[in-house]
Amino acid sequence: MLLNCKQAAWIVLPALVRAATVTYSVPxxxxxxxxALDVAPVGISFEFFTFPSYFLNVTATNQCLANFEALTGVWPPIRIGGTTQDRADYDPATSAYVVYSVASSVDAPASLTFGQSFMSLAATYAGNVVMGLNRGHNNISNTIAAAKVAKAKMSNLRAIELGNEPEYYLSASQPIAVAAGTWTPAVDAASQDDWDIRVGSALSTTKIIQAGNSNTAPPTWGAAELIATENATAQSYVYDYAHHNYPGGTISSLMSHSDIYSNLAVFDADIAAAATTGKDYVLGETNSVSGGGASTVSPLFGAALWTLDYSVMASSKNIKRTYFHHGTIGACYYCFWGRYDMGAPYYGAYVATAFMAGGASISELDTGSTNYAAYVVYDSAGKPLRVLLINSDYYSSGTRGSETFVLTGLGSGASVKSKRLTAASANSRVDQGGNPTFGGQTFANGTCVVGGTETFESTGLSGGVGSFVASASEALLVYLQ
Structure with a gap:
């Protein structure tokens, strides 16, 4: 539940104009x-140089993460990394978290250093942390020194990344020593394998590296390609395999269920390859549009529906964790929260977490060929726990269409309850007054505290069959237990 201290209200919606009907059977x-589901499949990625500020200077950070923990019972996983991890060198002499200079507060530094306190701060987080370190500068002794501090100070350390998006090393705006000369996926794979062994050996720890971390669409620079180069020693140090993904496009194409299906299908071979090694496959950095997002796409409610559908579909495809990236504070359209305003996509991430929380497994009911999504989560006893319905038809203004989802196999009860994720349109922006609601509740700007009365809808069943109406650009979370 969202707020135990708030009174829950029940409403029965009046009939809407139904444009079409789809039917799904719930096993x-x-x-x-x-x-199988991870205990906390929705995670957050923080750009390396911004991490201390998110935790020390942005009030909403802890509460936004705590809201997820209230649903799942564990704090969401975080990853610290990004472009600036390959610009950052460890300085054991500095007492500062990070040291850099920029012309403007919304600029990312071209170079920076960090000290032991950076790792100490990361160690205070109650959830698991993936720490990104520098491979681009080709200074493995410096990276090993940083990795040793991380290992010593961080009992919550899940894995270490060695470099970020290496396919871009040659075109980077700074000297990247490791990529001097020929730089191909094969050369990078040899570098990764070597660094995995040397760093893992220095830490005397197997299963410690989050490998891969490229952004180019597979198969090139993908996990299957990397795995084929690994010997048993290199693979023993790998904890999981990660890839990055920024689909981009317009708001209507981004939120389209069939387009999300096509986008994630690119990773099928890599997911399968990782499974053969017994390692997890994750999206280690992802969001709507690269480079901090796009103003006409990333902060809109349509991006919240994308976040919801995308993270749930990823889990249904055996992508164990999905880390949504948060970049430069004050210059980040896709961020879930900031110093002053919430971002609409946070609502999508929250509903995805609420849907999968406590679930043991997940299954997609639809074929991914239309704009209408249906997923079911099962409990540890193998019984259906919740169903998620999404109408990804793009709505901006005028008459709002709807879709009727008929679910069969819902048991012998008289009715089921549900909560609706909605906004005035797919174009609604929180910073322009267009707050979404989930079950009638919102998240306060600046603090991320939940407000409003939690509202459930009731749907009658007949012979285990129920009809649920979702308007264009809406989603419905149906509770079966």
């Missing part, structure tokens, strides 16, 4: 095709 027990 009474978990199907063999279902995928």
């Amino acid at each position: 009474a027990s978990v199907p063999t095709s279902a995928v």
